[in-house]
Amino acid sequence: MTEDTTNEEARHAAKMAKKKAARDRMMERKEGEKGLVIVHTGAGKGKSSSGFGMILRCVAHEMPCAVVQFIKGAWDTGERRLLEGNFSDLCQFHAMGEGFTWETQDKARDIAMAEKGWAKAKELIRDPEIRMVLLDEINIALRYDYLDITEVVDFLQNEKPEMTHVVLTGRNAKEELIEIADLVTEMKLIKHPFRSGIKGQAGVEF
Template identity: 55%
Template sequence: MTESDVDARHNEKMRRHKEAREKMMAGKTLERGLLIVHTGAGKGKTSAGLGMVFRHIAYGMRTAVIQFTKSPDWVTGEAILLRQFPDLCTLDISGDGFTWDTQNRAQDIATARAGWERAKACILDPAYRLVMLDELNIVLRYDYLPVEEIVEFLRTQRPADTHVVITGRNAKPELIELADLVTEMVQVKHPFREGVKAQAGIEF
């Protein structure tokens, strides 16, 4: 087969692919708020959610980021950057740090409850187009908040055009069932196993 034959076959294949794609896209006409869940043991859940936050900021759409387990004392790249856009992003670092650091279940529950109340207020506020609930899955995993309450609120009170992004390992089945989009990050390799510590710009 000559190079011209290969090119001709490729062009025909791409033509058919384009036709099929255009036919498929013609039926996609709905636009509404999505419930998005990033979960799994692999790295990148918060980073994926923040990517959507940054896209909204780029389009001038207001966002809120509620971080459930990160501490206000921590320095993170996302906090440094998001604070540069106070008119477009409300950043609420509502956690007390890792649960193995706090070692205080009652405190963790109270902190999670306060964060959830602020999250609900943002979700109900029509000024926000996207609300990210970072590490909410961790809070639910430890039963600091009842998953039934979260699911009921998101099902019945979330405005139709508001996007909500939830991150964290071990997403509850009830949340996965309710979500419009679920992505599971699968860990294949991680430098931590080789003795590499968390690094600025990668992990935080």
């Protein structure tokens, strides 16, 4: 080993030790836990996928959880097959939507389905045994005013149990929701195969 290599490794070790000490000091000050309001939004892919990833983490930790799908309820998705087929004892799955609004072309019906989904969501969130509730594509229902954003925000602020996590997905999240959320992630679209004429594929899109 050359002297230059030895010096480089020593500098790297010192740099990493300094970073670790700073990280340890930061973590010492973080003691509290709380149920989070988590928003995944933006035009990029991965909003629902990330939400389902957290649901699977809950399942792995044997934490009771639930999913309410507001838009994709008519779809046969891999997530739904997996959770209903293997983990129904830990994860409730409620598919309340009938497709995107341009598919149903019936606003009154869409509003009724959204309200039904929100009623189920409130029931699940109020259940003290359930640790996480994923409200998949609820932001789309809120964007089209199928649900009252004021009511949703008020419920999350005043009725959600202290230790329950609620994940809300869908593009165009409303500012009122972003304001009260604990964690907000915006998925940025850079490239998407749909623009190149490639349809949604099993294992990638559903």
